[in-house]
Amino acid sequence: MSFSITKHGEVVVVDVEGQLIVGNRQELKQKVLDELEKGERKFLIDFTRTGYIDSSGLGVLVSLSKKIREQGGELRLANLNDDLKTLFELTKLDTLFQIADTRERGLQSF
């Protein structure tokens, strides 16, 4: 997995490329927490180039959501393909996260 972090106005956008799984999810978590530590409060994770996510990847997203909210921030997700949507629906995580169809809609939702 690799990821890139860019800023769009007040929103930190994280692009996840590859799989978000047990072997690499801590890296994503740390990078987002580093941005949170710097004072960033709006986060959008874009999964356009993500293949699949395992349960530990889903767990990291839940953890980040909590930590960001505790700091008065917000986390949104965008561009889940059909497989990822199925994972979120199976685990009812689609009720926990705000998920946008496109990055633009995700950015506008803040």
Next chain:
Amino acid sequence: MRVVIELDVPNDVRNIERIVELVSRQIRELDFPARACSLNVPVALSEALSNAMLRGNRDDHSKHVHLRALVDHAALVLEITDEGGGFDLDRCTRDPTTPENVVREDGRGLYLMHRLMDRVERYTDGGNVVRLTLKRP
């Protein structure tokens, strides 16, 4: 046609992705449905390997996980064997979709294996074995 893949995988979660890719590529070449190749098998196999390495083998890098994948006209059967003492599959599988559990950071792995595969079994045979079966449509 019947294809069997057998691997002894060093106990390091960084090996999981390439193992999953190998198996997914094989079933794709054997005309399994696209969703099985992109979702069901990658996620269920990742979960089983992760559990074997971190829980069964206690993240001990001196240990190994044995993977046997058998694909034929009827089904894909994955057998993942670790060196641990085993576990109670039913007791360890919880429902992560309840209001109390949906906010937890853990507890989704076994549930996803059950939802994405047709059968999930656990038994002991020279180690702790988790067997996942996905039938062809």
